[in-house]
Amino acid sequence: TSAFPIISQEEVTTHRSLEHGIWVTFKGGVYDITKFVAMHPGGDKILLAAGGALEPFWALYAVHNQEHVLEMLSEYKVGEL
Ligand code: HEM
Numbered sequence: 001t002s003a004f005p006i007i008s009q010e011e012v013t014t015h016r017s018l019e020h021g022i023w024v025t026f027k028g029g030v031y032d033i034t035k036f037v038a039m040h041p042g043g044d045k046i047l048l049a050a051g052g053a054l055e056p057f058w059a060l061y062a063v064h065n066q067e068h069v070l071e072m073l074s075e076y077k078v079g080e081l
Contacts, residue, residue, distance in 0.1 A: 007079035016051030
């Protein structure tokens with residue numbers, strides 16, 4: 001069992017602006033990255049993934065394929081799909 005609530009893909013999709021929060025998914029996890037967006041080393045590109053999956057973008061930008069990046073992401077987890 002998980003300590004995190006189950007969140008629908010549909011709900012994730014509604015969180016793609018600073019006003020409503022920026023949520024993304026990765027490997028079944030849901031992350032509220034609103035507070036991270038301004039700190040992202042890759043700048044505003046991060047907003048391309050808003051409301052959807054990180055996988056297609058991280059496949060293109062392999063700089064994310066590092067343990068320290070996943071640790072960072074894990075701090076923003078709010079639920080599971
Ligand atoms: C770089 C985190 C989403 C594009 C980085 C770095 C971190 C990071 C930690 C620096 C890595 C290093 O140099 O060791 C994240 C997190 C994301 C996210 C936590 C999602 C929650 C995205 C997305 C894109 C993207 C969706 C593209 C659409 C880039 C690019 C760089 C970068 C281009 C390289 C910047 C440079 O070195 O000039 N990201 N990223 N990132 N990210 Fe992201």
